[in-house]
Amino acid sequence: MLMTNIEEIPGKKIVEHYGLVTGSTVRAKHVGRDIMAGLKNLVGGELKGYTELLEDARRQARDRMVAQATELGANAIVNVRFNTSSIAQGASELYVYGTAVRVE
Amino acid sequence: MNDLLAIAIQVGVPLVLIVAALFIGTMLERKHYRSIDEREQTYGRIALLNGRHYPRNPAVAKSCFVSGSVVISYDYFKRFLAGLRMFFGGEVRSYVSLLDRGRREAILRMKEKCSDADLIVNLRIETSSISKGRKKNSPGTVEVFAYGTALWYSASGDG
Numbered sequence: 001m002l003m004t005n006i007e008e009i010p011g012k013k014i015v016e017h018y019g020l021v022t023g024s025t026v027r028a029k030h031v032g033r034d035i036m037a038g039l040k041n042l043v044g045g046e047l048k049g050y051t052e053l054l055e056d057a058r059r060q061a062r063d064r065m066v067a068q069a070t071e072l073g074a075n076a077i078v079n080v081r082f083n084t085s086s087i088a089q090g091a092s093e094l095y096v097y098g099t100a101v102r103v104e
Numbered sequence: 105m106n107d108l109l110a111i112a113i114q115v116g117v118p119l120v121l122i123v124a125a126l127f128i129g130t131m132l133e134r135k136h137y138r139s140i141d142e143r144e145q146t147y148g149r150i151a152l153l154n155g156r157h158y159p160r161n162p163a164v165a166k167s168c169f170v171s172g173s174v175v176i177s178y179d180y181f182k183r184f185l186a187g188l189r190m191f192f193g194g195e196v197r198s199y200v201s202l203l204d205r206g207r208r209e210a211i212l213r214m215k216e217k218c219s220d221a222d223l224i225v226n227l228r229i230e231t232s233s234i235s236k237g238r239k240k241n242s243p244g245t246v247e248v249f250a251y252g253t254a255l256w257y258s259a260s261g262d263g
Contacts, residue, residue, distance in 0.1 A: 004253040
């Protein structure tokens, strides 16, 4: 599956549009990571556990979008956008959307 | 005697934490900035554009979606400084440097995924607060996510 966040796939011609495809997931952090992060909070800097958690969640959201596009018969997604929103204390929603297309 | 001990603990513990955070936090920040500067030199070749338009000549051989992210948090000393700053108002400089580190790190991680690309177009940087601090008004953890479309002009690139 080709993906870009511009309106086209450079060097390829779009032959068909399938409309919007989306993927989302809501993730909560778990206690073990929270305790480690609490300690790391003292000296600041990167919280690797959280970085991994969000990367993982974002990949899942992306996979769901790709699955939807595949089902429609698309072979590329253009204009991909990401959105993160904190919906509750300690839980985030990761939302990704784009336009499914078929390119030659 | 017991009262004195209680006061000593109540004042002493946060003080020790602040001093420890000041030294360790500053050291870690310097180390991080050194590593950022080094890697920015390495990947300086890849141009970043935040518009959708890009040079079409020569023709683009390949394109790929790339992203990079980092979760960062404030140290105890900076939180203390910012707490004071909230009282007087004005720019909170200690937080500016932290967000700067986060953004540059996220961009570098994105570049590392396409180290042989020529150009990254439509770069977007998203910052979101993923958790709040324990106390009211105290900031928590921030995530920076950078994404864009990497372009290769010659067919040789296959990263």
